[in-house]
Amino acid sequence: MISLAVVLALALILPGLGWPLVARLDRAGRLDGLERVAIALLVGAWLLYLAVFAVGLARLDRLSMGALLLAAMAAAVPGWRAMPWRRWAAGVGADWAAAPWGTRGLIAVTAAVALSSFLQGLAPPNDYDGLMYHLTMPKFDIETGRIGLHWGITGYVVFPQLLGHLYRLVMAVGGDAAVQCVHGLTGLAAAALAAAIARRLGAGMTGAWTAALLFLALRVVVWEMGTAEVDLLTAAIGAAVVVVALAWRERAETGLALLLGLTLGVGLCGKYNVFAIGIALALPLLATAWPDWRRVGQLLLAASVSFAVFAPHAGWAWLHTGNPIFPLFNTLFNPGQPQPFAGSESIYGDQRTVLNLLTAPWDIFIRPTAKFDGMIIGAPLLLMLMPAALLRPSRPLAWIAGFCGVFFVLWFFVLSQQVRFLLPIMPHMAALAAIGAGNVFSLAAGNRLLVAALGGAMVIAALNQSLFVGIYAALRLPPALGLVSAERYHADTPTLQGGFYQSCRYVSDNLRPGERYLGLIWPHSFYCPQAAADVNGLLQDELQSWRFGTPLAAMTPAQVIETFERENIRFVILMHGWEKRVNDSSRPEVITLTYDEHRLARHFIPALETLSPLAQDRFSAVYDAKIMIEIMKKRIADAETRP
């Protein structure tokens, strides 16, 4: 309950913190209230991130973060007092009174989907990236008492931490029960901004709510709302910068240019992929500004602000790795060192040819499990409706389509082709689809057969999509609301490679101070102790070996025993399989792991075969390392005495 209270407090604090700055930069009021609040939430998140970063380097615990939270509350009060509450209340009341029943139903459904997805963040984390590093790094820092570097989890170690620092704050003050809801807040901001884009394209209330619902009902959004990923932040940033850019296009005010740069910089502090948003934004904006040097100058100023906002993270990364954007372009900044994640860009997606680029929009929606990384979007509502937006072309529409197009090309050729990395343009796609729906139904008005033909297709797709919304709610709301235990939830709910919940809980409950454990699991689960782990088989003096490409020494059984005793290894967690879900058959298949080549495990696996696991779950098991070593010693002794 404390954790949820902290997140709800953040929902109030963040817009309050950001509002004065946003209002100052948008003095002429080119942005409306909805746009300002959503952008203020993002700016407020950055301000609080800076504060957690500064304080957490010295001390990260309940006392320091609690004091910081109280200070942030006090600092948010002026922002809340400056918001035009009466005007908003009157506007909302008038809109509701004027709305037809159909629109009211749409609002109710949208609110229900938003609330359901937000509350799912209360379920125990079981998402791959969250378990592997988004939550794992904050947990490591809380265990050690200050912000540091969890080298064992490899290349993710200095990823941008805008949301990570908010996760640290929530976990330090109130525990991890509601930490994922912080990400959900950014998803709500992105949905609000999808509605804002639709309004800037001429949509009325129904169109704006349709855009928000189309965004919120995307499978990737439903999934990520209840996780500690960061992609929904990139969706909010992608939408926010376009909203500010549209306002700037109309009136090239310096304040708006500064706000554009600030918002982009906030995104860079959250995920490196936002660089692609910046490039996708720069090209159409420069085309708009050229050859007006005043406008071009404002854009250069905006870019400078973005880099300044990003500077604290860049400085931190440079200090520890010599690369301000580690691990990106690492061979450039650190010649001779390896490039982390090299080759991972080809794990997902299609071959990077122009022909495949042209067919990619079709394949993403129609053949997601065969050509891309799975059922990320669900029913292809956006593909069905977006082309209809072109029935009423306009300059803002062309501009938004241009931004989305450039980002899509960058995603296809430069980024990892994971469809969730398209989230920065999904609010825009939802807005275009909502506009398209409005266009086509207005053309079809009065023709019952046509309305039935259009409506039938929409209803089938919408019902299909409601299954995804409903299934996630059915899976995650019971544990979120305390109706199902975490053990049961983890046992019954499939997740990529597993959360290793039972194994990690056993180690957490039984590892004594001074003891360590060897974790041969991937992801190295958030549920396991972090600071006491030899992650992924990296021993204490090898934690940064991956960074320098240092080969790990081969070991004899005697050396393995000596290492285990020196490091006081109490347990071994071993992963024995995983579930592959992206394949031609669209059916998951279980892959069994073997350790014949592993420098440590190949020596102790034979000893484990005579041991019963202390705890186990679907894909992992925990063994007593002390007994295992005794068995290994006995085997060595037997071998030596054998004639």
Place this chain on the structure above:
Amino acid sequence: MTNKRRSTWLAWAVAFWAWLVLAAYYANAWPYYQEKISTFGRFLLRLS
């Protein structure tokens, strides 16, 4: 062509596109849904 007829043809084109997308989607994603349905069936059996 009058505006009205043009509008009607455009709307029919969008309707055709929407059904084409939907048909192609289910043709390709059918194994995915089949697996989900059987998982749900097993879940119901376990409940019973």
